[in-house]
Every structure is written in C-alpha cells, then in structure tokens.
Amino acid sequence: MTLPTSAEGVTESRRARSVGIGRAHAKAILLGEHAVVYGAPALALPIPQLTVTASAGWSSHAPDSQGDLSYTMTGSPSRAMVTQASDGLRRLTAEFKARMGITGGPHLDVILDGAIPHGRGLGSSAASSRAIAFALADLVGRKLTESTAFDLVQTSENMAHGRASGVDAKAVGASRPLLFRAGRTEPLKLGCDGLFIVADSGEMGSTREAVELLRAGFRSRPGAQEAFVRTATELTEAARQDLADGRAKELGTRLTEYHELLRAAGLSTDRIEALVDAALSAGSLGAKITGGGLGGCLIALAQPEQAREVTRRLHEAGAVQTWVVPLKGLDNHAP
Incomplete structure (x- = not known):
C-alpha cells in the first residue's frame, strides 16, 4: 500500500486534465546506508509529515532554448540545485513520454512545492521525481503502476547520485517502514x-x-x-x-x-x-x-x-x- 496520489485509479479512457497533481513524502534510513548498494539490507522509515507536491500543465509558451519544458521550484533553491534537478526532470519526462507512447505536445510547465529540505538525506530528489511522475500521469490521464513509477524515479536518481540503490525510490511512496534488499521490499x-x-x-x-x-x-x-x-x-x-x-x-x-x-x-x-x-x-x-x-x-x-x-x-x-x-x-x- 502506498500513500494516495492523484493519479491512482485514473482509467485509460479518462480525458487528460489541464493540470496534473502528484505527491510524495520524505524518508529516513534507519540502518543500511551505503552497504545497501553492495547487496546488504536496509531499513527505511517514511516521514509522512514532510511532503512534496508537483503540478504539471500545458503552456501556450513556445519552446525556448531549454526545449519544451519549464521547471520551477518554490522557496529559495540554489542555482546548482535547480540545474541538477532540471536535468533529472528532463530525463524523467523523456522516459515517461517514451513509456507512454507520447510524442510531441505543447510546452510543459512543472511546479514543485515541497517541505523536504534538500541535501539532507531525506530523499528530496526521489520524492520530487515521484511526485512529478504522478503529476505527468495525472495530466495525460494515464494510470502509473508502482513498478513504472519506481523505474522513472530511478532514471532521475541515477543521474543525480550515480548508482542509486533504489531504497529512496521505494521509501518515498511507502506508508509503513520497509525492509529493502536487492531491489525488493517488504513491510517491517x-x-x-x-x-x-x-x-x-x-x-x-x-x-x-x-x-x-x-x-x-x-x-x-x-x-x-x-x-x-x-x-x-x-x-x-x-x-x-x-x-x-x-x-x-x-x-x-x-x-x-x-x-x-x-x-x-x-x-x-x-x-x-x-x-x-x-x-x-x-x-x-x-x-x-x-x-x-x-x-x-x-x-x-x-x-x-x-x-x-x-x-x-x-x-x-x-x-x-x-x-x-x-x-x-x-x-x-x-x-
């Protein structure tokens, strides 16, 4: 079971929305940091009170030098943080479109609003990616499975951190503490x-x-x-x-x-x-x-x-x- 997102339960036949919304939350690792990359187990704790919400919508703006995607983070993020996040988002969006068979389309605006502090080990990048993936699915009226959501988040995480274990991608959508081992999870x-x-x-x-x-x-x-x-x-x-x-x-x-x-x-x-x-x-x-x-x-x-x-x-x-x-x-x- 995962915390609700606005894209869950959306049928294939449902008309696309003008705005799509997706949500995710923070996580903390109890034990297993770093070793999990080498196949060891890890214990992860969801932090449901720290959330991030993504809004995705079509814009009338013409594509610019940055392509057909605009990305905004609320708060006061550093330029380096925005650049890194934007690169990961572009990769995630391209992968999303490829998986959903979407070609072309008007300019896309994505706004990310969250309470998860960046660079603190709380899964802010994975939570942002998950929220955006579900926002995109909500926008185009598609149902996003947990397996596809995980793959999309990993696409962005590997770009941001190098070789990502996958524990963050799983934990930011979980409603209970998890045991993570070799790509598989089970509730603790x-x-x-x-x-x-x-x-x-x-x-x-x-x-x-x-x-x-x-x-x-x-x-x-x-x-x-x-x-x-x-x-x-x-x-x-x-x-x-x-x-x-x-x-x-x-x-x-x-x-x-x-x-x-x-x-x-x-x-x-x-x-x-x-x-x-x-x-x-x-x-x-x-x-x-x-x-x-x-x-x-x-x-x-x-x-x-x-x-x-x-x-x-x-x-x-x-x-x-x-x-x-x-x-x-x-x-x-x-x-």
Whole structure:
C-alpha cells in the first residue's frame, strides 16, 4: 500500500486534465546506508509529515532554448540545485513520454512545492521525481503502476547520485517502514511504540561525494569493503528483529553502532557528532547519521517521555529543524 496520489485509479479512457497533481513524502534510513548498494539490507522509515507536491500543465509558451519544458521550484533553491534537478526532470519526462507512447505536445510547465529540505538525506530528489511522475500521469490521464513509477524515479536518481540503490525510490511512496534488499521490499513488523526524532544539522550532504569517498577507502584497504558490508548486514538484521520484537533499548544500540561504522569510514562531521552526543546525553536510546553523510540529518530513537528533552538538547547542539515520527502512527499491521 502506498500513500494516495492523484493519479491512482485514473482509467485509460479518462480525458487528460489541464493540470496534473502528484505527491510524495520524505524518508529516513534507519540502518543500511551505503552497504545497501553492495547487496546488504536496509531499513527505511517514511516521514509522512514532510511532503512534496508537483503540478504539471500545458503552456501556450513556445519552446525556448531549454526545449519544451519549464521547471520551477518554490522557496529559495540554489542555482546548482535547480540545474541538477532540471536535468533529472528532463530525463524523467523523456522516459515517461517514451513509456507512454507520447510524442510531441505543447510546452510543459512543472511546479514543485515541497517541505523536504534538500541535501539532507531525506530523499528530496526521489520524492520530487515521484511526485512529478504522478503529476505527468495525472495530466495525460494515464494510470502509473508502482513498478513504472519506481523505474522513472530511478532514471532521475541515477543521474543525480550515480548508482542509486533504489531504497529512496521505494521509501518515498511507502506508508509503513520497509525492509529493502536487492531491489525488493517488504513491510517491517513493528513491536515498538517509540519515537524517531530526525534532526537537520543545517549542513548539506552529498550522496555522490560520500559514495566516492567510501569507495576510495575500500580500494585503498584490502578487505575493507567486505568487512563494512558484513558488519552493516549484521547490525541491520539484528535491528530488524529488535524492531519486530519490541526491544527498543537493543534497537537503539544498533543505531549507535551503525553510526560508529559510518563515522569510522569518514562520513560524519563535527556538527553531526555534536548532535549524536546531545541526543545520547539527553537519554536517547540510540542515534546516528541518516542518509549519505558528510552533513545532512541525524535520527535518534527515544521513548515518548524522553522526546521533549532530546529535542530540546538537539536544538541547543545546533539542529536547525527537528521532526518527530511516532512508530505507533504508522501502519504497523505488517504480516
């Protein structure tokens, strides 16, 4: 099951709209960053309160030097961010048209309005791509399957980040926490009622840079890749079982241990370390980087009675934004 989008349920015979709408949401990786690219499992958490909405419509404008597509992001994105996003959108749109057998057509205007901060490891690029894919489908009156949506998002993600594992493309449309392994997903069993607190460090990370840094480290140290993937797999599998069995304290320990694995690989920053220390000293059961690293966000596990203090201490340590994701509020009826 996925969160609703305006394109779901649209029949092939339905007339195309003048404006198409698509939506998606943020995600956080609980464990499995980087190792998932090498076949290890990853655990992903949807963040439904952080959403992005795409609007797509036909325009009377004539094609310009940029072709037959105009792309606008609300807020104050950097020029580099807009350029990168535009390149990915053009690739996604071309692939969408090819899959749907659409040729020609008037100028297309796409507006993206979202609350997901960019470059923080929260899946903003994947969520944007998914929202746009469903907006395009809604615009032309086509039904977009989850399989096709995934392929379209991956087209854009591979362009933005290099080799994308696919976990973001899956998680930004999921309504419950997921286990992701080798391109396949299954819902996680949830036996815990704790809260995940996501804190924005205010530092932009770079997944591509982090991947290249890690890969360079693997090349320089024989056996390092195998050791990293083995440890990551063990921690992720143990965390999956802890989550299912309601062992919150043990789950928190796995989070912190995975953070140490990423920190040892050079993927943390002074700001992230300060946030980890603040969360743990405030009583958090565990804390770690979430996402590619080199900036971005931290995720901490806390019991409900600890959440207020953990959040306060995170802001004191430099967090610019925080979000609380209660496990109880997600669909925890996985088989």
